[in-house]
Amino acid sequence: DSAESSAAAPLYVYESKVHCANVLLSMDEQRQRGILCDVTVLVEGREVRAHRAVLAASSRYFLQALLGNDGSAGDAEPIITLPDKVTAKGFAPLLQFAYTAKLVLSRENIHEVILCADALGVHNxxxxxxxxxxxxxxxxxxxxxxxxxxxxxxxxxxxxxxxxxxxxxxxxxxxxxxxxxxxxxxxxxxxxxxxxxxxxxxxxxxxxxxx
Structure with missing residues (x-):
């Protein structure tokens, strides 16, 4: 009887509308401070620190690169070199978009951003x-x-x-x-x-x- 009464007890679910956004914003702060990052991206010779989970969830290119890199170098942090057609000017807004869902575009960078998004398979x-x-x-x-x-x-x-x-x-x-x-x-x-x-x-x- 006790098992039946516990099974029939109502369940209550609380869903936060800001939790996911706040988690990403917190991870973006970590990225900007260079803490708890676990991957290095090389774009036009520049090193960019980020989180593997965020990159893999935002881009088909990073997902494939990270899956292919998984366990190949032991516990060493992976380093991903982007293709030549991906520029720092086009990649920076996409990285910001992955963490904040905000894409900063201008007439000066929109062409490079679109080409980089195409090359990296960025979602949404x-x-x-x-x-x-x-x-x-x-x-x-x-x-x-x-x-x-x-x-x-x-x-x-x-x-x-x-x-x-x-x-x-x-x-x-x-x-x-x-x-x-x-x-x-x-x-x-x-x-x-x-x-x-x-x-x-x-x-x-x-x-x-x-x-």
């Missing part, structure tokens, strides 16, 4: 880049660069990959073709409009001189 970045580019387009209006839009499309094709990569690449080419078509149509219409206006003005001036 497409929405971040989209929000940034959308905000820039809204703020800059007609002064925004169309290159940013196509850069974002390229990023989508990289991060999604898999079975959808062919569809996404086809979509990119279609959008690029339509954009080029509209651009050339605009040029033709502009030239035609100018020619029509010039012809009208010549006819008007001829009528004026006849008077």
């Amino acid at each position: 970045l497409e929405d971040s880049c989209f929000r940034f580019l959308q905000a820039q387009l809204q703020n800059d209006g007609q002064h925004s660069s169309n290159g940013d839009f196509f850069l974002y499309l390229h990023f989508l094709s990289s991060v999604h990959g898999g079975s959808n990569s062919g569809t996404i690449h086809t979509f990119i080419y279609l959008v690029h073709f339509l954009y080029s078509l509209l651009f050339y149509a605009f040029i033709v219409l502009t030239l035609w409009s100018n020619s029509v206006q010039n012809g009208f003005m010549r006819g008007f001036m001829d009528q004026f001189y006849c008077l």
Whole structure:
């Protein structure tokens, strides 16, 4: 009877909404202070200290590298040398994103960040880049660069990959073709409009001189 009563006792679960974020923030403070880190990353000859668990959970590249390194050198701390196409300028915002979920982008670094994210297989970045580019387009209006839009499309094709990569690449080419078509149509219409206006003005001036 006691076993049945204990089994029927209600269970209460408390879930903190800030625990996970606070744990990562604490680990980021450790990283910045260089304490309790267990992996060294070499990027463009610079040493960056971090935590294996955070890197492996945030990146396919680091997960594979760390699994392949596990136990190969005894208790020695692993050292991971990043590919040449991964730059310090592009990697730093991604490392910060892994710890804080905040991606700091600018028009000066967005290209390198996207290329590095593609090379490292960083997770959960497409929405971040989209929000940034959308905000820039809204703020800059007609002064925004169309290159940013196509850069974002390229990023989508990289991060999604898999079975959808062919569809996404086809979509990119279609959008690029339509954009080029509209651009050339605009040029033709502009030239035609100018020619029509010039012809009208010549006819008007001829009528004026006849008077």
